[in-house]
Amino acid sequence: MIALIDAFSQALDPQAFFNAFYDAVWNIDDAQGFGLDIWGRIVGVTRALYVSDEDYLGFSEASDAFPFGEGIFYGGGNFTPNYKLSDDAFRRLIMAKAALNITDASIPAINAxxxxxxxxxxxxxVRDNLDMTITYVFGAPLSKVDYAIVSQSGALPKPIGVSFTVEQP
Structure with missing residues (x-):
């Protein structure tokens, strides 16, 4: 019986399985799918994120607004476009939330x-506006998913009682 177990152990190398499992699940840089879902549960985020695709009738930022009866109204599609994030976008959200969980929300820490x-x-x-607001400043335009991670996920750190804006070209 011991010889049979020894032969079975030599035929199947468990080290290869454990290495593959580590890379697929616990190594955040290489994890995909299921592994990232586990990391998301650990840090408290999900793959579903509201990502706005369209700008509908509104008045606060419209420079070329039309009056009532001439503008384009909401077309009746999915009003709350919740998207399942790709592995790369979800990894970025997980890392942002993990950093939020351990940071002191100081300006140097947020910059890092x-x-x-x-x-x-x-x-x-990040820029401190000295009026209980901060601005996250980006030198290049953000994708819609990255903008949603920054502005809506709550995963980026900010001091308590401080509001934020996002500035991008």
């Missing part, structure tokens, strides 16, 4: 987090 999360977005930093 922004530069780590958005290295391909030019000069990225």
């Amino acid at each position: 987090i922004l530069m780590a999360l958005f290295p391909d977005h030019g000069n990225v930093y």
Whole structure:
């Protein structure tokens, strides 16, 4: 019996399984699908994120607004476009939330987090406006998903009682 178990153990190398499991689940840089879903549960985020595709009738930012009866109204599609994030976008959200869980929300700490999360977005930093607001400044335009992560997910750190805006070209 011991010889049979020994032969079985030699035939199947469990180390390869454990290495593959580690890469697929616990290594945040290589994890995909199921592994990222586990990480999302650990830090408290989900793959579903509201990402706005369209700008509908409104008055606060419209420079070319039409009066009532001439403008374009909401067409009746999915009004709350919740999207399932791709693995790369979900990994970015997980890392943002994990950083939020351990940061002190100081300006240098927030700057370090922004530069780590958005290295391909030019000069990225946070600006203290000295009126209980901060501005996340990006040197390059954000995609709709990245903008949703920054503005709506609540995963980026900010001091308590401070509101924020997002500035991008």
